[in-house]
Amino acid sequence: MRVGELSRRSGVSVPSIKYYLREGMLPAGERTGPNQADYGEDHVRRLRLVRALLDVGGLSVAAAKEVLAAVDGDVPLYEALGAAQDAVVTVPGGVSDEAAAEARAKVDGLVARRGWRVTEANPGRRAAADVLATYARLGWPQFGEAIDDYAAAMEQLAAREVESVLSGTDGGGRERAVEGAVTGTVLGGSLLLALRVMAQADASARLLGADPSDKFTTDS
Amino acid sequence: MRVGELSRRSGVSVPSIKYYLREGMLPAGERTGPNQADYGEDHVRRLRLVRALLDVGGLSVAAAKEVLAAVDGDVPLYEALGAAQDAVVTVPGGVSDEAAAEARAKVDGLVARRGWRVTEANPGRRAAADVLATYARLGWPQFGEAIDDYAAAMEQLAAREVESVLSGTDGGGRERAVEGAVTGTVLGGSLLLALRVMAQADASARLLGADPSDKFTTDS
DNA sequence: ACTATCGGATAGTGAGACTATCTATAACAG
DNA sequence: CTGTTATAGATAGTCTCACTATCCGATAGT
Numbered sequence: 064m065r066v067g068e069l070s071r072r073s074g075v076s077v078p079s080i081k082y083y084l085r086e087g088m089l090p091a092g093e094r095t096g097p098n099q100a101d102y103g104e105d106h107v108r109r110l111r112l113v114r115a116l117l118d119v120g121g122l123s124v125a126a127a128k129e130v131l132a133a134v135d136g137d138v139p140l141y142e143a144l145g146a147a148q149d150a151v152v153t154v155p156g157g158v159s160d161e162a163a164a165e166a167r168a169k170v171d172g173l174v175a176r177r178g179w180r181v182t183e184a185n186p187g188r189r190a191a192a193d194v195l196a197t198y199a200r201l202g203w204p205q206f207g208e209a210i211d212d213y214a215a216a217m218e219q220l221a222a223r224e225v226e227s228v229l230s231g232t233d234g235g236g237r238e239r240a241v242e243g244a245v246t247g248t249v250l251g252g253s254l255l256l257a258l259r260v261m262a263q264a265d266a267s268a269r270l271l272g273a274d275p276s277d278k279f280t281t282d283s
Numbered sequence: 284m285r286v287g288e289l290s291r292r293s294g295v296s297v298p299s300i301k302y303y304l305r306e307g308m309l310p311a312g313e314r315t316g317p318n319q320a321d322y323g324e325d326h327v328r329r330l331r332l333v334r335a336l337l338d339v340g341g342l343s344v345a346a347a348k349e350v351l352a353a354v355d356g357d358v359p360l361y362e363a364l365g366a367a368q369d370a371v372v373t374v375p376g377g378v379s380d381e382a383a384a385e386a387r388a389k390v391d392g393l394v395a396r397r398g399w400r401v402t403e404a405n406p407g408r409r410a411a412a413d414v415l416a417t418y419a420r421l422g423w424p425q426f427g428e429a430i431d432d433y434a435a436a437m438e439q440l441a442a443r444e445v446e447s448v449l450s451g452t453d454g455g456g457r458e459r460a461v462e463g464a465v466t467g468t469v470l471g472g473s474l475l476l477a478l479r480v481m482a483q484a485d486a487s488a489r490l491l492g493a494d495p496s497d498k499f500t501t502d503s
Numbered sequence: 504a505c506t507a508t509c510g511g512a513t514a515g516t517g518a519g520a521c522t523a524t525c526t527a528t529a530a531c532a533g
Numbered sequence: 534c535t536g537t538t539a540t541a542g543a544t545a546g547t548c549t550c551a552c553t554a555t556c557c558g559a560t561a562g563t
Contacts, residue, residue, distance in 0.1 A: 065509065065561095074378070078553050081511080098510045098559045111421060117551095118375040119417045124551065141491045148480040153473065155338040158294070179485040187480030194474040197339045198466070201331060205451050206467050209443055213478050216436040221482035223429055225490055246418070247426050248483065252476050253373065254414040258433050259475065260368040260407030262441035263468065265399040270445055271361045285530095287539065298522050301542080318528050318541045337520095344520065508561075515554070523546065530539075 066092075069102045073110040080110065086124065088113050088131050112242065120249035126150040130249070134241050143241040144225075147248035152190040166195035169207065173214055224251060286312075289322045293330040300330065306344065308333050308351050332462065340469035346370040350469070354461050363461040364445075367468035372410040386415035389427065393434055444471060 070077045083089040089109055092100030116127040133146035157163060170192045174181060181188065195207045228244045290297045303309040309329055312320030336347040353366035377383060390412045394401060401408065415427045448464045 067508065082552060096560070100510065115417045115421060119413055121373045141487045144483065144487050148483055152477055152480050153341045174481065179481055180488040181481045181484045185481055185484055187477040187484065190477035191474055191481070193339055194470050194477065197335045197470060201335060201466055203451070203463055203466055205447060206471070209447065210474070210478070212440060212443060213475055214482065216440055217475070217478045217482040218485070220432060220436055221479060221486040223432060225483060225486040227425060227429065229490065243423055246421055246423055250414050250417060251426070252479065254411055254430070255433055255437070255475065255479065256472050257372055257407045257410035257414065258430070259437045259441060259472065260372050261394065261399055261401045261405055261411070262434065262437040263364065263368055263445060264401045264405055264407065265438070266441040266445040267361045267364050268400040270449065285540065302521060316529070320541065
């Protein structure tokens with residue numbers, strides 16, 4: 064098929080397809096002439112993946128590009144998984160104060176307690192420490208105490224997610240396995256946050272909505 | 284203090300402070316002359332909160348503005364909590380196909396199973412359904428099956444988070460309670476994702492790294 | 504033959520988040 | 534009291550990002 068049909072099939076405008084081609088997120092079609100190319104089902108699937116990463120996963124084009132490079136590259140699965148994980152955490156430039164050092168120590172302690180095998184450079188380390196340091200700087204150090212509960216919950220889910228990717232792709236080939244790993248990692252994060260929002264709404268309805276005292280609705 | 288010192292104390296550049304003032308995210312200082320104003324500790328704290336929401340929470344200025352409006356406004360706590368929740372989920376414009384309908388039904392089923400009291404308009408509903416629909420469209424429907432596990436985990440955490448905000452702010456006044464709710468909701472999301480990344484790295488190290496067969500490192 | 508479409512290159516657009524400049528002041532050091 | 538620096542507020546400029554639009558000389562299909 065040519066670009067017009069690819070556009071119709073994928074719901075992505077022709078200019079956007081050209082843009083993704085330029086950015087190397089979509090492989091070029093098979094050339095059939097000096098100014099003609101042929102696209103296949105793979106291109107349709109890839110385009111859908113691109114839009115999923117951008118729209119649902121909330122990745123930037125640059126982040127999606129790196130993730131897709133890992134999918135296409137000849138890297139082992141765990142490395143592609145790492146690329147996807149890097150893409151979902153925001154790591155702002157960090158200041159180095161007392162709160163930061165303390166936060167890093169807390170994260171190190173957690174990792175040791177749980178026996179997690181994570182490298183020193185794992186972006187989750189920095190990101191988690193950043194949040195803890197920020198809690199402390201804002202005067203909410205107690206929010207950081209829930210970190211063990213968070214970690215226990217994530218450990219369970221992560222084990223299941225990784226298993227799911229492996230079992231669901233047995234025999235599907237490397238490319239498909241990597242695609243699944245990346246999809247699950249990126250979109251799974253969005254799913255998690257969405258469910259957390261609902262769970263919080265429920266929790267606050269139970270703890271506040273059902274209580275007619277309006278304890279916190281006015282200045283005390 | 285004047286704007287220069289406020290800048291030094293908060294680590295935010297003077298032009299940026301002026302920008303936040305213009306956007307209404309930072310209240311104006313007390314005027315002491317036609318071109319002089321005085322800022323206090325509240326301004327320093329607010330500025331830190333703004334940067335936390337933007338840098339650590341990953342919110343856009345527009346989203347942060349809405350959250351802060353809820354903090355300042357005379358709304359009940361659960362409503363401010365709702366504003367913060369709205370800010371952390373991305374809700375792209377949705378298509379209406381078979382996958383979308385099925386996904387919505389699955390989310391409705393989940394909500395019913397868990398007895399969650401969430402409104403029809405809760406953004407988490409749409410966001411969760413979007414992810415499930417995308418899984419299906421990409422050919423990974425099995426990833427959606429973990430939704431009950433995700434939900435159970437989030438239910439536990441959310442209950443603890445909401446409790447933590449309430450108990451930690453007893454007597455602190457409405458403003459402080461709302462600030463805590465917002466901070467915990469927004470930054471907690473980042474913390475969760477950071478820990479998930481580490482947990483996944485650990486899980487894949489256990490399931491793949493320890494296995495020397497390199498099962499997925501080459502095309503099969 | 505003729506019109507719609509194509510691939511590819513280049514340039515333009517609109518939103519978002521600042522950043523710079525300008526204009527009167529006002530504070531302060533010598 | 535005078536020169537330097539800082540200030541509030543307004544307006545305009547910048548830079549990045551993620552597209553869009555426009556051209557061009559070929560095809561493709563009728």
